[in-house]
Amino acid sequence: MTRRAINDQDWEKLSAYLDGELETAQVKILEKQLETNPDIKQALEDLRHGRTLLRSQGKMKAPRNFTLSKQTAGLRQRAGFWLDLPGKLYPVFQFSAAMASFLFLLTFVGNILVARPLSMPSEALERVAAPAPALMEAASPEVEQEAEGFEQPAQPKSLPEEMFTMQEYPYPPPEGVMDGLGGGPVGEAEMPVMEEVPAMPAPLSAQATLEVTETSWDTNLAEPPLAAGAETFSTYPAPDLLAVEEDASPGIGFVSERINPWVLSQLLFGGVAVLAGLALLVLKRYR
Amino acid sequence: MDEAGLIRDAQNNDLDAFNRLVLAYQDMAYTQAYRVLGEQAGAEDAVQEAFLSAFRNMRNFRGGSFRAWLLRIVTNACYDELRRRQRRPTTPLEPLDEDDEELDSAPWMADPGESPEERLQRRELAVALQHCLDRLPDDFRLVVVLVDIQGLDYQEASTAMRKPVGTIKSRLARGRSRMRDCLKGAWELLPTRFRLVEEGIR
Numbered sequence: 001m002t003r004r005a006i007n008d009q010d011w012e013k014l015s016a017y018l019d020g021e022l023e024t025a026q027v028k029i030l031e032k033q034l035e036t037n038p039d040i041k042q043a044l045e046d047l048r049h050g051r052t053l054l055r056s057q058g059k060m061k062a063p064r065n066f067t068l069s070k071q072t073a074g075l076r077q078r079a080g081f082w083l084d085l086p087g088k089l090y091p092v093f094q095f096s097a098a099m100a101s102f103l104f105l106l107t108f109v110g111n112i113l114v115a116r117p118l119s120m121p122s123e124a125l126e127r128v129a130a131p132a133p134a135l136m137e138a139a140s141p142e143v144e145q146e147a148e149g150f151e152q153p154a155q156p157k158s159l160p161e162e163m164f165t166m167q168e169y170p171y172p173p174p175e176g177v178m179d180g181l182g183g184g185p186v187g188e189a190e191m192p193v194m195e196e197v198p199a200m201p202a203p204l205s206a207q208a209t210l211e212v213t214e215t216s217w218d219t220n221l222a223e224p225p226l227a228a229g230a231e232t233f234s235t236y237p238a239p240d241l242l243a244v245e246e247d248a249s250p251g252i253g254f255v256s257e258r259i260n261p262w263v264l265s266q267l268l269f270g271g272v273a274v275l276a277g278l279a280l281l282v283l284k285r286y287r
Numbered sequence: 288m289d290e291a292g293l294i295r296d297a298q299n300n301d302l303d304a305f306n307r308l309v310l311a312y313q314d315m316a317y318t319q320a321y322r323v324l325g326e327q328a329g330a331e332d333a334v335q336e337a338f339l340s341a342f343r344n345m346r347n348f349r350g351g352s353f354r355a356w357l358l359r360i361v362t363n364a365c366y367d368e369l370r371r372r373q374r375r376p377t378t379p380l381e382p383l384d385e386d387d388e389e390l391d392s393a394p395w396m397a398d399p400g401e402s403p404e405e406r407l408q409r410r411e412l413a414v415a416l417q418h419c420l421d422r423l424p425d426d427f428r429l430v431v432v433l434v435d436i437q438g439l440d441y442q443e444a445s446t447a448m449r450k451p452v453g454t455i456k457s458r459l460a461r462g463r464s465r466m467r468d469c470l471k472g473a474w475e476l477l478p479t480r481f482r483l484v485e486e487g488i489r
Binding site: 008011012014015016019021043046047050051053054055056057059060061062063064065066067068070072073 | 302305306309310313314315316317318321327331334335338339342412413416431434435436438440441456457459460461463464466467470471
């Protein structure tokens with residue numbers, strides 16, 4: 001007679017043997033053990049007895065019917081849809097927020113690396129870069145005709161400083177255009193005071209006007225004026241007289257040109273990211 | 288009952304066909320839920336949820352044992368209920384008798400054909416078994432109930448629990464071993480006739 005402690009493997013074999021799920025080879029080995037080891041035999045009997053007790057319980061009778069009414073099934077389905085909705089929308093908003101944030105960063109970096117400064121209109125930049133003769137060639141015949149009606153005075157050696165102001169800021173910017181320092185509208189302090197500017201000194205011929213314009217342009221680039229009313233020169237390059245006609249009439253074009261597409265994209269993606277983030281906060285509570 | 292036909296109709300959203308399946312299997316489902324959860328209210332909730340879930344997922348039934356498929360849904364509902372209890376533990380209210388005394392088992396368990404003594408013994412046995420089942424780990428208890436109470440074979444239990452047959456074998460052996468230890472410990476709880484049977488074996 002062999003006696004040894006029953007381990008987990010023995011229990012597993014005994015349990016499978018009880019249910020007829022043990023392989024034939026193992027059945028023979030186990031049956032030999034059952035003949036020689038009374039502990040194994042007793043364990044098998046205990047298992048069989050426990051199983052008999054459990055099986056004697058049989059099925060319980062359900063305390064009520066669990067059949068579904070059409071209303072119950074339908075209502076539960078609809079309720080389930082609305083209850084599940086936050087959980088289904090959550091990953092969508094998560095993805096949207098992530099993508100919008102990424103695109104926002106992309107446009108932000110792109111704006112820094114690629115875009116031109118906002119305070120300077122692109123056309124004005126080109127004018128600054130362009131040589132003065134090119135501007136002269138672009139003079140319109142109307143201006144020339146106008147200028148011919150004046151008598152040409154003696155050419156002054158040097159022009160008064162106020163005149164630069166007058167010629168370089170000959171018109172108020174269109175209403176609503178952010179043209180002042182720091183991007184604000186031009187206030188009284190920044191606007192050139194028209195009263196302080198002396199009257200046009202002389203009827204200039206077209207040639208004289210253009211020369212003056214050229215001179216003032218060059219002077220302006222070389223040495224910024226120090227007059228109080230001319231502070232805007234540092235940020236706003238002086239347009240010439242020809243540019244007055246060009247810029248003043250199509251005011252809308254002037255404005256639209258200043259809206260940077262990079263900034264628009266930033267606003268769009270930033271807005272989407274913020275809205276998606278807020279939606280996620282709300283959905284998190286209900287999903 | 289043409290089970291295959293009812294299943295086919297239920298898969299086409301025929302609620303009447305599905306309800307006939309419910310009537311055929313509700314005792315089995317309730318037994319499973321009650322033995323796993325150990326109390327009536329939770330078992331009822333689990334069974335109701337299971338049948339609703341089964342109706343919604345009828346199209347996912349791809350043939351095979353409908354009983355095992357349904358028991359899998361009931362088992363999942365029981366797991367959900369067990370998880371819910373772990374999050375929010377509650378003390379179930381025991382049903383009261385005429386003298387406002389707590390009953391250990393619900394009155395529907397009584398068989399009207401039994402004598403009072405037999406009824407008492409049956410109730411004691413049910414209490415002792417449920418006591419031991421409740422002390423098993425959840426995974427062991429589910430397998431023991433599926434195989435020893437519901438009478439599923441290993442393959443069906445494997446389908447119902449979505450576990451390999453080897454896992455079912457192992458869990459069943461351990462569960463039975465612990466049940467044996469528990470029943471020995473609760474010897475005095477066993478009804479006299481079962482104690483006599485046990486002593487006769489010895």
